[in-house]
Amino acid sequence: xxxxxxxxxxxxxxxxxxxxxxxxxxxxxxxxxxxxxxxxxxxxxxxxxxxxxxxxxxxxxxxxxxxxxxxxxxxxxxxxxxxxxxxxxxxxxxxxxxxxxxxxxxxxxxxxxxxxxxxxx
Amino acid sequence: xxxxxxxxxxxxxxxxxxxxxxxxxxxxxxxxxxxxxxxxxxxxxxxxxxxxxxxxxxxxxxxxxxxxxxxxxxxxxxxxxxxxxxxxxxxxxxxxxxxxxxxxxxxxxxxxxxxxxxxxxxxxxxxxxxxxxxxxxxxxxxxxxxxxxxxxxxxxxxxxxxxxxxxxxxxxxxxxxxxxxxxxxxxxxxxxxxxxxxxxxxxxxxxxxxxxxxxxxxxxxxxxxxxxxxxxxxxxxxxxxxxxxxxxxxxxxxxxxxxxxxxxxxxxxxxxxxxxxxxxxxxxxxxxxxxxxxxxxxxxxxxxxxxxxxxxxxxxxxxxxxxxxxxxxxxxxxxxxxxxxxxxxxxxxxxxxxxxxxxxxxxxxxxxxxxx
Numbered sequence: 001x002x003x004x005x006x007x008x009x010x011x012x013x014x015x016x017x018x019x020x021x022x023x024x025x026x027x028x029x030x031x032x033x034x035x036x037x038x039x040x041x042x043x044x045x046x047x048x049x050x051x052x053x054x055x056x057x058x059x060x061x062x063x064x065x066x067x068x069x070x071x072x073x074x075x076x077x078x079x080x081x082x083x084x085x086x087x088x089x090x091x092x093x094x095x096x097x098x099x100x101x102x103x104x105x106x107x108x109x110x111x112x113x114x115x116x117x118x119x120x121x
Numbered sequence: 122x123x124x125x126x127x128x129x130x131x132x133x134x135x136x137x138x139x140x141x142x143x144x145x146x147x148x149x150x151x152x153x154x155x156x157x158x159x160x161x162x163x164x165x166x167x168x169x170x171x172x173x174x175x176x177x178x179x180x181x182x183x184x185x186x187x188x189x190x191x192x193x194x195x196x197x198x199x200x201x202x203x204x205x206x207x208x209x210x211x212x213x214x215x216x217x218x219x220x221x222x223x224x225x226x227x228x229x230x231x232x233x234x235x236x237x238x239x240x241x242x243x244x245x246x247x248x249x250x251x252x253x254x255x256x257x258x259x260x261x262x263x264x265x266x267x268x269x270x271x272x273x274x275x276x277x278x279x280x281x282x283x284x285x286x287x288x289x290x291x292x293x294x295x296x297x298x299x300x301x302x303x304x305x306x307x308x309x310x311x312x313x314x315x316x317x318x319x320x321x322x323x324x325x326x327x328x329x330x331x332x333x334x335x336x337x338x339x340x341x342x343x344x345x346x347x348x349x350x351x352x353x354x355x356x357x358x359x360x361x362x363x364x365x366x367x368x369x370x371x372x373x374x375x376x377x378x379x380x381x382x383x384x385x386x387x388x389x390x391x392x393x394x395x396x397x398x399x400x401x402x403x404x405x406x407x408x409x410x411x412x413x414x415x416x417x418x419x420x421x422x423x424x425x426x427x428x429x430x431x432x433x434x435x436x437x438x439x440x441x442x443x444x445x446x447x448x449x450x451x452x453x454x455x456x457x458x459x460x461x462x463x464x465x466x467x468x469x470x471x472x473x474x475x476x477x478x479x480x481x482x483x484x485x486x487x488x489x490x491x492x493x
Contacts, residue, residue, distance in 0.1 A: 001417060011421065017490045033491075034454060036415060040492065058491035060417040 003061055004095040010065035016072045018054045020044050026121070028113025031106040033058045039067050039107050041114040043074065045121075050078050055110075063103045066090045070107060078118055083111045122310065125149065125353035135350050136341055146352045153359025157315055160362035161281075161302065162291030169316045169342045170350050174282035175205040177301035177316035178248075180346065181278040182209040184332030185246045185299070186218060192274060193243030194218045199231050199250070200448040206248050206280055227450045228398035229256050233264035240268065244275045251290070251300075252283040255445040255461055256397030257406030259288055266296030276330050282306050282314070286365035287373070287403040292317050298330040304354070308466065309361030313354035318345065376464050377404035379473050383462060384409070386477030390484055396446055396459060407462040410446070411484050413493030416457030422483035423460070427476050430461040 003011070020042040029040035037059045044052040053074035055067040073084050083090070087104045090096070096104060124130035125146065133142025135150040151165070158165040171177045186196065198210050200222045210220045221239045225231050231249060240247070247269050252259050262279055269277040277296070282303040284290050292300055300317040304310055320329045338347030384407055387393050392412030411419060420431040431443075442456035451459075462476065 001421070003421070011418070014486075014490050019492070034452075036454070036457065038491070056490060056492040058413075058415055058493070060415060061421045064418060064490060 001061075003065075006069075007062055007065040007094045010068045010094075011061040014064060014068045016054050016068055016074075017056065019056065020052060020054050026114050026118035028110050028115070028117055030109035030113060031059075036060075037063055037103050037106050039063065039110040041067075041071065041074075041110050043078070043114045043118055045078050045118040048078050050074050050076055050118075059103065059106075060100065062094055062096045062100055063107065066094050066096070066104060067107050067110075069093070070111060078115060083108045122353040122357040125356055131352065135352050136339060149356050150350055150352055153355045156359035156363040156366075157302065160290070160366040161285060161300070161317065162293050162295075163300075163317050164320065166343075167292070167317050167320055169318055169345050170355055171314045171316055171346060172312055173305075173314040174203075174280060174301045174303035175314075177303075177314050178203070178205040178278075178280055179209050180316050180332065180335055181299040181301060182206065182213070182246065182248060183335055184345070185276055185278065185330065186213050187333035188331045189245040189274075189276075193241075193245040195221070195241050195244040197221045197223065197236060197239045197244055197247045197275070199223045199225060201225050201229060201231075201253055201255075201445045202248065202250055203254055203280060203282070206250070210248070225258075225448055228401075229253060229258035229396070229445075229449055230398060230401070231260055231265075233261055233268050236265050237268040237271075240272045240275055242274075244272065246278060247275050248278040248280070250280040250283070251295075252281070252288060252403050253397070253445065254283050255406075255443060256408045256449075257283075257402035258397045259284075259401050259403060262295045262297060269298075270296065270327070273327070283403070283406075285362065286368065287405050292319070293321065299332075304358035304361055307358075307361045307365045310354050310357040313351060313358045315358070316345075318343075372466070373404055376468065379464055379468055379470070380404050380407050380462075382470075383407055383464070383473050383476060386473070387480060390481055392488075394451075394455060396449060396451065405464050407464070408446075408459055409462075410451060410455040410459040411480075412455065412458070413491060414458050414484055414487040415491070416442075416459070418487055419458055419460065419483060422487060423479050426479045429476075430463075431457075431459065 024046045026043045031038040040056040042054045053071040055071040057064045057067045087108050090104050131145045133146040135146040137143030154165045154168045157168050214220045223231050223235050266277050269275040276298040278299040279297040280301045286307045298319045303314040334345050336347050394410040396408040442453045446456035
């Protein structure tokens with residue numbers, strides 16, 4: 001399997017991996033470890049602003065790298081449940097092969113679950 | 122080998138008996154044939170050169186199936202065989218043969234009794250590998266051969282590509298009718314191998330096995346494999362087998378110690394599972410699964426520092442769990458998150474330490490990322 005430079009960098013460093021805790025942290029997850037891909041996001045949100053984000057992933061290098069990038073770039077107003085950058089942008093940014101693009105939808109679902117939880121509060 | 126590729130060397134066609142150049146090349150080929158035969162307890166006349174073990178497997182399986190098709194169209198093999206056996210069997214199934222694929226026990230062993238029970242009145246071929254390429258488990262070929270001999274009609278083919286140089290191979294003593302060999306698994310050149318075709322008739326004094334040739338031309342190799350023999354390749358294979366035959370037994374002991382050192386280091390991680398029965402496997406292979414990590418990420422995390430294979434058959438962008446490990450009863454996740462370590466002549470203590478350190482770092486990091 002070939003990976004582009006960005007995928008390798010984010011896979012190897014995995015910035016923003018881990019979990020957050022506190023009353024203002026909202027969590028969402030999607031996927032299934034037994035099926036090979038599982039992603040979780042924790043968002044620290046107050047005043048409608050995402051102050052921090054962390055992720056966990058049991059997944060391939062593309063999915064880990066894309067999840068790390070999303071968590072790293074998650075800061076800012078929480079005005080929507082859409083994934084930062086969007087699935088298409090992630091696919092191109094990390095050169096995800098067509099056969100694996102469905103895994104980006106799991107990142108999208110995990111993000112939507114976390115952001116949706118914060119928006120419902 | 123290089124000597125056979127220059128005008129100053131033995132450049133002749135080994136099949137050309139009309140001039141001295143051909144005679145010289147032919148002599149090298151026969152020396153190599155004798156070297157290979159001596160290494161595996163066969164007679165030189167039983168060695169048929171091929172392009173490798175895959176071709177040897179195809180010649181054995183299709184050759185027997187076609188020759189004996191009037192007597193039967195049933196084949197017995199195992200789920201853990203190499204694709205070079207499974208795919209020809211599947212092709213024969215498509216053409217109307219029946220194939221029984223035996224399941225190993227959880228340690229990877231095919232029991233001779235399973236083979237005996239699977240034999241039917243019209244079974245013409247049993248194909249069971251000697252040493253499994255993924256987990257290194259050694260099958261009891263001698264007992265399986267006895268079961269085939271008792272049956273009478275069934276011929277035994279053994280893929281021994283992984284055996285030579287790792288475990289003692291004696292074609293006559295094992296009692297197989299056919300045996301596939303590969304040069305590059307014994308540090309020889311790629312692109313050459315051999316099929317041993319017994320001229321003994323087995324233990325029950327049956328008529329020697331017969332094959333229908335798959336390719337036709339100049340009648341080389343007893344008419345079983347037409348085409349000019351690649352002199353330089355077989356010379357390399359002959360020397361590789363000669364070196365394997367004369368290697369001291371202490372080398373296998375050294376590698377066995379290294380393998381246990383490797384396993385001990387990996388096991389210290391916890392959540393690590395050894396695949397295959399360690400008590401009856403060659404010392405050169407260690408296959409382990411790691412709980413809590415995804416297979417492709419594990420391979421990507423270690424590949425910069427060590428050269429290992431994953432338990433997945435990475436034939437496309439999406440990896441498939443190893444069918445061998447699944448046959449042992451491992452679930453998909455553990456089948457995917459496995460690594461196969463190959464140890465050999467050049468493996469040192471420091472290589473083992475590097476492998477242990479690299480895998481521990483990678484698995485620990487990936488487990489942390491996955492929250493395991």
